[in-house]
Amino acid sequence: MTPKLIKTESEYENALAQVDALMSARPNSPETEQLELWVHLVETYEDNHYPISMPDPISAIRFRMEQPEMRPAELIPYIGSKSKVSEILNGKRQLSLNMIQKLHKGLGIPADVLLSPPVKSVSRSTDCIHWADFPLAEMVKRRWFGDEIKSSRELRDRAEEILSPYFAPILPVSVHLRQRVDDQHSFDENALLAWESRAWHLAEKQIVDHYIPENINQQFITDVARLSMLDTGPLLAKEMLAKSGIHMVIEPNMPHTRLDGAAMRLEGNPPILALTLRYDRLDYFWFTLCHELAHIALHLKRDVSMHFLDEEDANGDDQRELDADRLASEAMIPESVWLKLGKNHIPSKKDIMAFASKLRIHPAIVAGRYRKESGNFKIYTDLIGNRMVKRLFET
Numbered sequence: 094m095t096p097k098l099i100k101t102e103s104e105y106e107n108a109l110a111q112v113d114a115l116m117s118a119r120p121n122s123p124e125t126e127q128l129e130l131w132v133h134l135v136e137t138y139e140d141n142h143y144p145i146s147m148p149d150p151i152s153a154i155r156f157r158m159e160q161p162e163m164r165p166a167e168l169i170p171y172i173g174s175k176s177k178v179s180e181i182l183n184g185k186r187q188l189s190l191n192m193i194q195k196l197h198k199g200l201g202i203p204a205d206v207l208l209s210p211p212v213k214s215v216s217r218s219t220d221c222i223h224w225a226d227f228p229l230a231e232m233v234k235r236r237w238f239g240d241e242i243k244s245s246r247e248l249r250d251r252a253e254e255i256l257s258p259y260f261a262p263i264l265p266v267s268v269h270l271r272q273r274v275d276d277q278h279s280f281d282e283n284a285l286l287a288w289e290s291r292a293w294h295l296a297e298k299q300i301v302d303h304y305i306p307e308n309i310n311q312q313f314i315t316d317v318a319r320l321s322m323l324d325t326g327p328l329l330a331k332e333m334l335a336k337s338g339i340h341m342v343i344e345p346n347m348p349h350t351r352l353d354g355a356a357m358r359l360e361g362n363p364p365i366l367a368l369t370l371r372y373d374r375l376d377y378f379w380f381t382l383c384h385e386l387a388h389i390a391l392h393l394k395r396d397v398s399m400h401f402l403d404e405e406d407a408n409g410d411d412q413r414e415l416d417a418d419r420l421a422s423e424a425m426i427p428e429s430v431w432l433k434l435g436k437n438h439i440p441s442k443k444d445i446m447a448f449a450s451k452l453r454i455h456p457a458i459v460a461g462r463y464r465k466e467s468g469n470f471k472i473y474t475d476l477i478g479n480r481m482v483k484r485l486f487e488t
Contacts, residue, residue, distance in 0.1 A: 096130045099138040108135050112204050125190060132204065136412065150188055151181070152267065153206045154196065171195040224252030227283045228347055237291055260290045262359060266398045271414045281349035288347045289400060292357065292367035296340035304338025304363035306394040313337070314386045314424035321379050321455035327485050330382060339389065340365040343486050354381040356388035357400045364389045370486070375478025376461025379454075383421035391416055425458055434459075439467075445476060 099105050108131055115128040154168070168178045172192050180186035188196070193207040229252065230245040232238070238255065242248045248255060263286070270285075317333060320326040331341045346352045346369035353372075357365040366385045370378065381403075388401045392413060403414070422428070434440055434448055440463070449456040460473035 096127065096134060099134050105135070105138050108138070128204075150207050153202050154200075155182070157200050157202055171199050222283075224256055225249055227252070227256065227287055228281070231284075231347060232287060235291075237294075259294070260286060263289050263293055263357075263400070266357075266359065266400050268400045268402060269411070269413065270402045271404060271411060281347070284347035284350050285352070285402070288344060288350060288352065288369075289355070289357065289402070291344050292342050292355065292365060293359070295342040295344060296365040296367075299335065299340050299342070301335045301340055301363055302338050308337060309339070309386065309390045309394075311390070311420060311424045314383050314390065314421065317386065318379060318383055318425045318458065319453045321375065321458060322453055325485065326455070327378055327382075327482055334366060338363045339386075342367050343370060345369055346371050351404050353377075353403055354385045355400060355402045356385040356393060358389075358393045358396075358398065360396055360398045364393050370483055373480050373483045374461070375455055375457035375481050376464075377477075378482045379425070379458050380421060380461060383425055384417050387417040387420035387424070388413075391420060422462070425454060426452060426462060431462070434463075439463075439469075439472060442473070442476065445473065 094107065094111060096111075097104075099108055111131045112128065112135060115124050115131065157163070158165075158168070165178050165182060166175065168181075169175060172178045172181055172195075177186060181188065181192075188207060193204065196202050196207055197204045229248045233242055233245045233248055238248070242251070242255065266289075268289075317330050320329045320333065323329060334341045340363060342365060344367060351371070352369050354369065355365075355367045357367060366382070366389065368378070368381060368385070384403065385401070392401065393399060401413070401417075430452065434444070440448070445456050445459050445463070449459045452459075455478065456476050457478040460476035464470050464473060464477070
């Protein structure tokens with residue numbers, strides 16, 4: 094059977110059969126190349142028709158181990174050695190095709206899950222928490238605990254008493270962190286956990302309408318983006334999200350995190366869209382907002398606990414992030430329309446304004462996309478809406 098774009102359910106079933114049939118292929122063989130192509134076609138069809146996030150390979154292996162209560166040592170026949178098992182489970186080594194085939198055949202883990210790209214996961218074990226390592230002074234400075242804690246020393250002395258229940262709701266959550274490769278050793282996991290917890294507690298104070306997952310789609314994101322035409326658009330977007338059952342909170346990024354935004358959900362609760370406003374620009378605000386909405390539309394429809402944490406200039410090697418980027422861009426400016434603006438020349442300010450007016454979006458969105466795609470960040474500086482967002486959310 095020749096690989097081709099999957100358009101129907103029967104073609105999808107046939108493609109899955111092809112994946113299973115090719116799982117015994119030898120590494121670096123023509124059959125292996127066919128296997129990778131079939132998996133890509135299956136994933137593309139599932140993303141379009143069943144937009145529910147699959148577990149990453151490590152989560153799938155750990156889940157499979159929990160069923161018969163397997164010990165890590167029992168993975169040696171599939172992975173190769175005790176040290177390799179440890180490296181795989183801790184995310185320090187990627188699965189080889191030979192490992193994938195053995196795990197699929199021996200443990201029954203779906204091939205498409207094992208072949209999906211791994212994501213950066215953050216440790217959530219309370220056994221590994223050292224309370225003094227958290228940014229205590231910054232948390233007190235931001236008055237996260239009101240008048241209960243008056244100094245970082247007091248918080249340090251009572252850290253476990255105060256922080257343990259504060260962090261408790263999000264500790265079991267699966268976290269997907271999109272991050273720059275050159276930053277992967279510089280970010281502060283404790284600051285990240287603190288920021289997530291703060292976002293959750295801010296959302297807990299809000300009242301939102303009933304969340305209906307099916308209502309959050311590309312058209313919804315387009316409608317939100319069109320609020321950018323108004324001076325108070327960011328505030329109106331927050332109101333629109335609340336009426337659609339989505340919390341929107343603002344919390345500046347913590348030191349050593351460089352986060353831009355997050356899409357979060359705890360099981361039994363509506364989604365949370367959290368922004369840091371790291372850059373006070375309209376183009377940045379609207380793209381980040383729409384990107385996180387895309388995560389909610391694509392990956393948080395199910396009632397699950399999961400967080401997507403994003404850096405704007407992070408590497409796009411996670412398919413879920415690529416899908417969120419694509420949906421956000423298409424919702425704001427459809428690709429077919431974008432091509433009409435032209436990529437081989439620099440449109441005039443007048444062209445940008447007219448194009449934005451036709452799409453009923455703020456010129457900053459158009460200017461920002463052109464700056465990013467052209468790699469020229471010296472142009473349109475008067476169109477991207479500098480210092481026009483934070484003031485709206487100041488209380």
